[in-house]
Amino acid sequence: MTTHFIDNRRVAAIEGGHIDVIDPSDGAPFAQLARGTAADVRAAITAARRAADGGAWGRMAPADRGRLLHRLHEAVAAHRDELAAIEMRDCGKPRRQALADASALARYFEFYGGACDKWHGETLPYTPGYAVMTWYEPHGVTGHIIPWNYPMQIFGRSVGGALAAGNACVVKPAEDACLSLLRVAELAAECGFPDGAINIVTGYGHEAGQALAEAEGVDHLSFTGSAAIGTRVAQSAALRHVPVTLELGGKSPQIVFADADLDRASPAIVNAIVQNAGQTCSAGSRLLVERSAYARVLDALAARFSALEVGPAARDLDVGPLIRASQLQRVERFLAAAHADGARTVAQGQIVPDAPANGFYARPTLLADVKPEAALAREEVFGPVLAAMPFEDEADAIRLANATAYGLVAGVWTADGGRALRVARAVRSGQVFINDYGAGGGVELPFGGVKSSGYGREKGLTALAGFSVLKTVVIRHD
Ligand code: NAD
DSSP states (O other): OOOEEETTEEEOOTTOOEEEEEETTTTEEEEEEEOOOHHHHHHHHHHHHHHHSSSHHHHSOHHHHHHHHHHHHHHHHHTHHHHHHHHHHHHOOOHHHHHHHHHHHHHHHHHHHHHGGGOOOOEEOOSTTEEEEEEEEEOSEEEEEOOSSSHHHHHHHHHHHHHHTTOEEEEEOOTTOOHHHHHHHHHHHHHTOOTTSEEEOOOOIIIIIHHHHHOTTOOEEEEESOHHHHHHHHHHHHHTTOOEEEEOOOOEEEEEOTTSOHHHHHHHHHHHHHGGGGOOTTOEEEEEEEGGGHHHHHHHHHHHHHTOEEOOGGGOOSBOOOSSHHHHHHHHHHHHHHHHTTOEEEEEOEEOTTSOTTSOOOOOEEEESOOTTSHHHHSOOOSSEEEEEEESSHHHHHHHHTOSSOOSEEEEEOSOHHHHHHHHHHSOSSEEEESOOOTTOOTTSOBOOSGGGEESOBSTTHHHHHTEEEEEEEEEOO
16 A cells, blocks of 8 residues: 655555555556545644744755755656656556656756746835835745646646745645655655655545645645636635635637648647547637638548547557546546537547456547537536537637636637737637647646636746745835
């Protein structure tokens, strides 16, 4: 059985208990996680508090923090294959995706390691006789609740940024995907991170996760996950006036005008919905196409969808399994409802014949004529399902793009530069890609949502502001 990782040590769950770890490729249990409760969360917060307030981590010079993060970058890069192998089994990720996630994790530590000693305040003009400056100080102890879809990437962006700003971290990974992060915490200890700087408590969301959201002694919370749970976490934090970053779901549109370069757009559009089996917050899950090009674009995408192969992680095909049986059932429910609402299946990929019968495999599906008011056009499926619908003109495209509760990412495909910028301005989302689409890409690029996709930004230097408290110091010297 695995343990928590607190104060640089493996620690068993105080109240005992375990959670089975299932391999999504064959549905078989292969490990057991420690089932954390409020008592374990309290122990982790105590360790983090010691590290942050006058401990070795809190007293460390920013340049030394940066050196440690760079060492961790090198350690993760050196263990890339091992971490990818863990993730393939734990999450069902095809090898290419698992390797990409490990590389992204390393890159976050590289990026934030370089930022530690370059993150500074300002001096401000004020009344004569005064000098005014701002300091960025760490919150102290930051809590990080992480989903299962990209454990390594989301750990890197959230914990990497928080550590760079000088915080000590308590992390609650998703119960479906903890194993790679436990290994990363061990690597951090081997790199010399002081006790208590990085702590991981595994367990269920309604137990360990809720305990972290409600705990005294956490000064900032970073939550990545569903809108429903994010709302509850933010409510708990509000009771203690603790700031929260919410990185929630999406229903991101790909807006394709008739003059778009289809050779460039088609592979990117398909990749943006099948990457990680569609289990990506920023998946491009709605396809809005100018009516005059609708049939042509669907034809081009249908050829690519039909060629997609789905199978076990070890086969490294286009698409791996979904994370668990309930996720597969969710995708199937959406497909059934879409058909009942009049949508038409244009093309589907194939599950390879030798895929284990008990794996959680969903066929990538391209659906056309999805009505804007249908569930499939508004709700996050979190599976490889692309919902296509036509639009009449630029105004109609913008109206449809904004017609969901979410606002995470948008893609605009057109040869008309003015139109691309007009649409980019009018779409309500945290990121817009023009003639490209990067689901989750770009460590340097601030990321986050509007509306039900959340608030606050992670990634890039911008994230450091969220992981810091700005203090204004006013000196009278006349
Ligand atoms: P989820 O909300 O069910 O779980 C996320 C995390 O919250 C897990 O660690 C879970 O254990 C924990 N949790 C569950 N109940 C809790 C509670 N009551 N209190 C505190 N914590 C609790 O989401 P999920 O199914 O793991 O992830 C999928 C969702 O995450 C999708 O909606 C996806 O779009 C979103 N997501 C967003 C981003 C982003 O950056 N915006 C990135 C990845 C995933």
